[in-house]
Amino acid sequence: MIGYIFKRFFLTVPVPPQWRFVALHL
Numbered sequence: 001m002i003g004y005i006f007k008r009f010f011l012t013v014p015v016p017p018q019w020r021f022v023a024l025h026l
């Protein structure tokens with residue numbers, strides 16, 4: 001569940017590519 005929240009957050013806000021990479025692998 002927490003992973004889903006983080007994915008939604010990182011895919012919605014403009015963040016550095018490395019942050020999005022980390023979020024997708026939680």
